[in-house]
Each structure stands twice: as C-alpha cells, then as structure tokens.
Amino acid sequence: MTSVEMSTVDTPVNPVNPIYARRRRRDLVVRGLCIAAAAFGVTWLALILFTLFYNGLAGLSLQVFTADTPPPGASEGGLRNAIVGSIMMTVIGVGIGAPLGLFAGTYLAEYGRNDRLTSVIRFINDILLSAPSIIIGLFIYGAVVVPMGGFSAIAGALALAVIVIPVVLRTTEDMLLLVPNPLREAASALGLPRSLVIRRIAYRAARSGLITGVLLATARVAGETAPLLFTALSNQFWSLNLSKTMANLPVTINNFVQSPYAYWKQLAWSGALLITLAVLALNVGARILGAERKTK
Amino acid sequence: MVSKKQGADLAEMAVESEVGDIAAAAGPYDRARALSAFKLGDVTFYWITRLSAISVLLILGGIIISLVIGAWPAMKEYGFQFLFTKRWAPSADPPVLGALGPIYGTLVTSFIAMLIAIPVGLGIAIFLTELCPQWLRRPIGLAIELLAGIPSIIYGMWGFFVLGPFLATTFQPFMINLCANIPVLQDIFAGPPSYLSLFNASLILAIMVLPFITSISVDVFKTVPPVLKEAAYGVGCTTWEVVRSVVIPYTRVGVIGGVMLALGRALGETMAVTFIIGNSFRISSSIFAPGTTISAAIASEFQESDGLHQSSLILLGLLLFVLTFFVLASARLMLARLDAKAGK
Numbered sequence: 002m003t004s005v006e007m008s009t010v011d012t013p014v015n016p017v018n019p020i021y022a023r024r025r026r027r028d029l030v031v032r033g034l035c036i037a038a039a040a041f042g043v044t045w046l047a048l049i050l051f052t053l054f055y056n057g058l059a060g061l062s063l064q065v066f067t068a069d070t071p072p073p074g075a076s077e078g079g080l081r082n083a084i085v086g087s088i089m090m091t092v093i094g095v096g097i098g099a100p101l102g103l104f105a106g107t108y109l110a111e112y113g114r115n116d117r118l119t120s121v122i123r124f125i126n127d128i129l130l131s132a133p134s135i136i137i138g139l140f141i142y143g144a145v146v147v148p149m150g151g152f153s154a155i156a157g158a159l160a161l162a163v164i165v166i167p168v169v170l171r172t173t174e175d176m177l178l179l180v181p182n183p184l185r186e187a188a189s190a191l192g193l194p195r196s197l198v199i200r201r202i203a204y205r206a207a208r209s210g211l212i213t214g215v216l217l218a219t220a221r222v223a224g225e226t227a228p229l230l231f232t233a234l235s236n237q238f239w240s241l242n243l244s245k246t247m248a249n250l251p252v253t254i255n256n257f258v259q260s261p262y263a264y265w266k267q268l269a270w271s272g273a274l275l276i277t278l279a280v281l282a283l284n285v286g287a288r289i290l291g292a293e294r295k296t297k
Numbered sequence: 298m299v300s301k302k303q304g305a306d307l308a309e310m311a312v313e314s315e316v317g318d319i320a321a322a323a324g325p326y327d328r329a330r331a332l333s334a335f336k337l338g339d340v341t342f343y344w345i346t347r348l349s350a351i352s353v354l355l356i357l358g359g360i361i362i363s364l365v366i367g368a369w370p371a372m373k374e375y376g377f378q379f380l381f382t383k384r385w386a387p388s389a390d391p392p393v394l395g396a397l398g399p400i401y402g403t404l405v406t407s408f409i410a411m412l413i414a415i416p417v418g419l420g421i422a423i424f425l426t427e428l429c430p431q432w433l434r435r436p437i438g439l440a441i442e443l444l445a446g447i448p449s450i451i452y453g454m455w456g457f458f459v460l461g462p463f464l465a466t467t468f469q470p471f472m473i474n475l476c477a478n479i480p481v482l483q484d485i486f487a488g489p490p491s492y493l494s495l496f497n498a499s500l501i502l503a504i505m506v507l508p509f510i511t512s513i514s515v516d517v518f519k520t521v522p523p524v525l526k527e528a529a530y531g532v533g534c535t536t537w538e539v540v541r542s543v544v545i546p547y548t549r550v551g552v553i554g555g556v557m558l559a560l561g562r563a564l565g566e567t568m569a570v571t572f573i574i575g576n577s578f579r580i581s582s583s584i585f586a587p588g589t590t591i592s593a594a595i596a597s598e599f600q601e602s603d604g605l606h607q608s609s610l611i612l613l614g615l616l617l618f619v620l621t622f623f624v625l626a627s628a629r630l631m632l633a634r635l636d637a638k639a640g641k
Contacts, residue, residue, distance in 0.1 A: 002413060006549070023536055024538070025535065026511065027537060027538040028536055031536075031537040031540075032428055032536060032537070033422045034420055035420040035421070035424040035427075035428055036424060037420070038416070038417045038419075038420025038421045038424060038438055039420070039421045039424040039429070041417055042421050042437075042440070042444065042507055042508075042511070043437060043440045043508075045444065046440050046441075046443060046447075048459075049447065049451065049455050050522075052449070052458075052459050053455075056458075057524070082404065088353075095480060100349075101349045101352055102349075103349075104314065104345055104346040104350070105346065105349040105350040105352065105353060105504050106344035107346045107349075108349065108350040109350060111346070112343060113347075113348065113350070118350070118351075121354070122350050122351075122354060123352050124626075124629060125353055125354060125357050126495055127625070127629045128357075128622060128625045128626060128629065129353065129356065129357065130563050130623070131358075131558060131562055131621075131623060131625050132565065132618070132622075133564070133566070133567065133617060133618070133621055134565075134567065135565065135567040135592045135596060135614070135617075136360065136364075136565065136617065136618045137360075137620075138612060139363070139364060139367070139599075140359060140360045140363050142367075142599075143364070143366065144359055144363045156354060163356055165354065166352070166356070167353070167391075170353065177460070194335040194336070194338065195339055195343075196342035196343065197335075197338070213376070220446060222569035223448070224447075224448020224449070224450060224451070225448070225595060226448070226449070226450040226567075226568045227449075227567040227568055230599070230600065231599050231600055232300045232513050234600075251448065251450050251568075254450055254454065255450060255568070258453075258454050258457060258458075258572065259572075270454075271452065273450070273451050273454055276445060276448055276450075277448070278449065280446055280447065280448055281443060281446060281447075283519050284442075284443060284446040285443075288439070288442075296609045
C-alpha cells in the first residue's frame with residue numbers, strides 16, 4: 002500500500018491553522034497508540050518466551066528424556082513417560098481425527114458445494130472449532146470414560162480427535178476450493194470417475210495446503226490440557242497400555258506447577274519449554290508450507 | 298497456485314496410473330468390469346466423505362446429549378434456582394450448589410479481557426495495515442500469530458509464576474492507593490493485593506484473545522477497496538480519519554464478528570484461568586479479589602467430585618456450552634454477512 006508515503010508527505014497547509022493543527026495532532030496521537038499497541042503485543046510474546054527459556058533450559062538435561070516422572074519430594078527424575086504418552090495420544094488423536102476431517106472437508110468442497118447440508122455442517126463446524134475444550138473433555142467423560150468404567154489413554158486420544166476434526170475440515174475445505182475447476186473438468190473430460198478426480202487431481206493440487214491443516218491441528222492438540230484432565234488423567238509410571246491412565250506432558254505440568262516441591266516445578270518449566278518449542282515448530286512449519294504454496 | 302500446464306500433467310499422470318491399475322486388475326478387454334469397479338469406488342468414496350461430514354453433526358448432538366444426561370440430576374434437584382444461588386457447598390448435607398459465583402466470574406473476567414483486548418487488538422491491526430513499514434509487517438504479524446499458538450497451560454503457568462507476583466507488588470497496590478477515596482472505584486479496586494485474582498485472570502485472557510481480534514481485523518481491513526482509501530487520502534484525510542471514517546465503517550460487521558469470536562474463546566478458556574483466579578466461589582465487588590469461572594470450577598473440582606456435585610459441574614458445563622454457542626453463532630453469522638458483501 003502507498004498509504005504510508007501518502008500521509009507522511011508534507012502537505013502545504015498553514016501550520017497555524019487551528020483545525021489542521023488539531024487534526025494532525027489527533028492523527029499523531031492515534032498513530033502513537035497503535036504503535037504502542039503493537040509493541041504491547043510483541044512484548045508479551047518476548048516476555049513469555051524469555052521466561053520459558055530462562056527457567057526451562059536450566060533444568061533441561063539428558064535425564065529429562067531418559068527418566069520417568071519422580072515421586073513427590075525426589076530430586077531426580079525426568080519426563081520420559083509423559084513425553085512418550087503425549088506423543089502417543091497426539092498421534093492417535095490426529096490419526097483418528099485427521100482422516101475424518103479430511104473426508105468431511107472433501108464432501109463439503111467437492112460433492113456438496115450448493116447443498117443445504119453443507120451450509121449447516123460448515124456453520125456447526127465453525128462453532129465446534131472455537132468451542133471450549135473443557136466441554137469436549139466433559140463430553141468424552143460422559144460418552145467414553147463412564148461406559149468404559151475408567152480413565153484411559155484412548156479416551157484422551159478421542160477427546161483430542163474431536164478437537165482435530167473441525168480444524169482439518171476447515172482447512173481442507175478452504176484448500177480444495179482454491180483448486181481451479183478447469184483441472185477437475187479436464188480430468189472428467191478424460192473419463193476419470195469423480196472419486197478419482199478428487200483423489201488424484203484435487204488432493205494432489207492442494208497437497209501442501211492439506212498437510213498444513215493437519216500440522217496446525219497437531220499443534221493445536223499437542224498442548225491441550227483441559228480435555229485430558231478427566232479423560233486420560235495422568236500417572237507417574239511408565240505405561241503403554243491404552244486402556245489405562247497414561248502420563249502426558251500437559252497434565253503433568255498442571256500437577257507439578259501447583260506442588261510445593263522445587264524439583265517438580267523445575268520439571269514443569271522444562272516440560273513447558275518442550276511443549277512450546279514443539280508447538281511453535283509445528284506452527285512455523287505449517288506457515289512455511291503455506292507460504293511455499295502461495296509463491297508457486 | 299497450480300498452473301494449467303502442471304494441472305494437465307497431473308491429470309495425465311493420474312489417468313495413466315489409475316487406468317493402468319484397474320485395467321491390469323480387470324484383464325485387458327473387460328470394459329464392463331472396469332466400469333463397475335469405477336462405479337463402486339465412486340459410490341464408496343462418496344459415502345465415506347458424506348458420513349464423515351455428518352459425523353460433525355453427530356459430535357454436536359453427542360455433546361448436547363451427554364451433557365444433558367450428566368446434568369439431569371442437578372437440574373431436577375435445583376431447577377432454575379441453580380442460576381441464582383450464591384452458595385457452593387458440595388460437602389454440606391444436603392449439598393447446596395449454586396452457579397452464581399462461577400457465572401459472575403466468567404462474565405466479569407471476559408468483560409475486562411475484552412475491554413483490554415479490543416482497543417489493543419484493533420490498534421495492532423491498524424498498525425499492521427496502515428502504518429507499519431513493509432519489512433516489519435511479516436515479523437510482527439508472525440509474532441502475534443505465534444501468541445495464538447502458545448498452549449493455554451503455558452499462559453497459566455506464566456501467569457502463576459511471573460505475572461501474578463508482578464501485578465500484586467506493582468499495579469495492584471498502585472490502583473488501590475489511587476482509588477482509595479473515590480466512591481465506586483474504591484470498591485472495584487479494593488485491597489489487599491493478591492497473586493490470584495479476577496483481574497490477573499482477565500489480563501491473561503486479554504493477551505490470549507488479542508491474536509484472534511488482530512488477525513480477523515487485519516483480514517477484514519484488507520477487504521476495503523483501495524480506491525475508497527485512496528479517495529479519502531486524496532481529499533486530505535489523515536491516517537486516523539481514513540481509518541475512522543472509511544475502514545471501520547466498511548468493515549464494522551466483520552470486526553464485531555471477530556470480537557465475538559474472541560469473546561467466545563475468553564468465556565471458555567480453562568487452564569490459563571484455573572491457575573491464577575484463585576478458585577473462590579465468593580462474589581466480591583473488588584476485581585483484585587480471587588474468584589472462579591465456570592471452566593475453572595470444572596477443571597479444579599471435577600476429578601474429585603461425585604453424585605450431585607459432579608452433576609452440578611456438568612450442568613455448569615452445559616450452561617457454558619449454551620452461552621458460547623450463542624456467542625460463536627452470532628459471530629459466524631456476522632462474518633458470513635461480511636463475506637457475502639465481499640462477494641465471496
């Protein structure tokens with residue numbers, strides 16, 4: 002935009018004219034406030050990242066990755082079980098949620114473009130996209146944990162899957178709608194059936210966008226805590242049994258932060274640093290993929 | 298974007314490989330079988346996608362049904378009185394449970410958060426679209442978006458260890474002294490300063506929803522036709538006048554939609570709030586006093602609850618869901634109106 006240059010060019014106005022002077026003063030004040038607002042926003046990010054690195058790096062050692070979570074009061078131990086549990090639940094959650102979201106987005110963008118069902122689903126999906134995640138936790142508690150008779154890792158993964166679906170659905174639909182129609186028409190004209198037009202042409206053309214959506218969804222659920230609080234719960238042991246409670250980073254951090262033990266707090270900071278780095282890396286990766294797409 | 302040439306290549310490749318596969322499977326001349334394989338694949342794929350799409354509706358239905366079933370005992374026991382009862386005493390005999398405290402805390406924290414986040418978020422959006430030099434646009438935009446990516450438990454932890462102590466020793470005493478003799482304000486900013494308070498939670502919420510307001514505002518500001526802005530600059534408007542008289546009126550619906558979306562987030566935010574609000578069910582006129590929100594109450598008590606207590610917490614969740622549903626639904630309707638205007 003050229004607005005910046007245009008407005009800063011000195012206009013030949015009479016500087017003592019009170020109306021002009023007042024307008025310019027007001028403009029200056031508002032500009033100052035806007036700059037201050039931007040500084041305010043960036044400062045928070047810098048502050049949070051600084052504290053995270055400062056406190057998190059101090060406790061980060063090999064032990065964090067090789068030892069399991071320590072009992073109360075101990076001064077040795079790591080986060081191995083929580084890290085592995087988190088990765089497992091995230092992978093299963095994304096593994097269930099991403100295909101569902103992908104297919105649902107495909108229906109919205111390819112089959113049901115002018116459908117009444119599509120507009121209803123899109124509307125509901127947009128609401129689920131921002132629905133409080135603790136509600137998802139309550140839902141899975143009622144729908145999975147109670148019937149199964151106890152907290153379990155699979156319930157946690159399902160809760161995450163419910164959060165993944167709307168994110169992937171939304172990006173899939175957006176990305177498929179960007180694929181130009183002549184591509185599909187060309188393929189259809191060659192006699193390709195509809196499902197193959199979608200799978201072989203539309204998916205391929207939108208591939209980086211679809212991956213971006215899955216990455217963003219993974220980033221979103223990797224740090225989710227609220228839906229795991231009463232689905233997967235957490236524990237202090239090394240366990241890979243999906244039908245039992247499973248340690249995971251967010252809930253472990255949640256429990257350690259509020260404890261009186263210095264070493265637990267130390268581990269909580271390290272865990273927080275790990276989660277944040279993972280989530281930010283996924284976000285940046287998704288963005289780079291998305292940017293590549295635009296410049297192509 | 299994919300060029301036509303690339304597209305044609307893709308199509309060709311796809312046809313070759315697919316027809317090859319199926320022809321190999323069906324034998325060289327069996328056209329009928331190949332066609333029926335195509336048809337079967339088509340129908341299967343259509344139904345897979347359609348059922349996946351319908352699963353979204355099933356999830357919504359599942360959420361409502363499971364919450365209503367879980368909340369039923371509390372609804373039967375307390376009825377509408379639940380909404381207006383201040384006392385929350387799960388261990389009393391019989392337990393007395395009322396939602397007024399958490400509802401009050403939810404509304405107050407969200408209100409204060411929006412009070413802070415709306416002007417700041419819009420300010421950043423104006424800065425990014427009108428004032429910022431080109432080379433700074435991407436880094437600042439990225440920083441704001443990353444703020445949205447940080448998990449909420451990190452905000453909570455940071456608020457608990459860093460922001461809470463900082464506010465309790467600086468900002469809170471300052472405001473309490475400043476307002477000590479002013480009527481009304483002295484009740485709102487009443488001491489003692491506290492690490493855990495409604496205000497601390499509101500500030501964290503404000504920081505968390507800031508990126509939502511900013512990114513939606515930037516998006517809708519970009520829909521303003523440049524001609525309109527250029528015309529305004531052309532007749533000598535200052536940047537502020539252009540924003541106030543051209544950009545904001547043109548995008549008003551979209552901005553309100555973005556704000557509602559952020560409000561929906563703020564109402565339901567859990568972990569960040571749970572750490573720093575103090576989980577007290579008392580209703581205090583001071584925003585420096587501890588309080589609780591619906592989501593914080595659920596997060597901190599659900600695990601140890603049973604019977605009527607648990608059912609009441611689920612009822613709280615149902616209330617929260619209904620509340621956010623309406624806020625988010627109106628947000629989406631407003632944003633949809635703007636899309637229609639932009640001809641999308």
